[in-house]
Amino acid sequence: MTSQPAPSARGGRGDLFDPRCPTRQLLDRIGTKWTSMAVKVLAEAAPHEVRFAELRRRMPGVSQKMLSITLRSLVRDGLSARRVEPTVPPRVHYRLTELGSSLEVPLAALRAWAEEHMAEVDRANVLSDDQADAE
Secondary structure (H helix, E strand, O other): OEEEEEEEEHHOOOOOOOOOHHHHHHHHHOOOOHHHHHHHHHHHOOOOOOHHHHHHEEEEEEHHHHHHHHHOOOOOOOOOEEEEEOOOOOOOOOOHHHHHHHHHHHHHHHHHHHHHHHHHHHHHHHHHHHHHOOO
């Protein structure tokens, strides 16, 4: 008996609960804080491009390496387009693709939820930590 590829590998809708489904890896990639920030910065600039250095300035705390990894992943997934100007040093520009633009709304909703509920989550963390310390 041969194993069937996960549904999304065949071009259909994915199934998060299927261990073979690539949806899990995609959610890991798009669910990071750096991806959310990069998509937000690129969405605010749309339809214009944003240079790598500007992205780094607009994303406090991101290292050059982490931003490179994040942008490489966005380009590989078809969420962003990359353009390099053959100058010395090269100027690298990014913009959201149509697919990437469609990700901004759900990521914005997730960011809004996190900002709205962060105090409640912090309180729950303190209570949980206090209970663990008491045990």
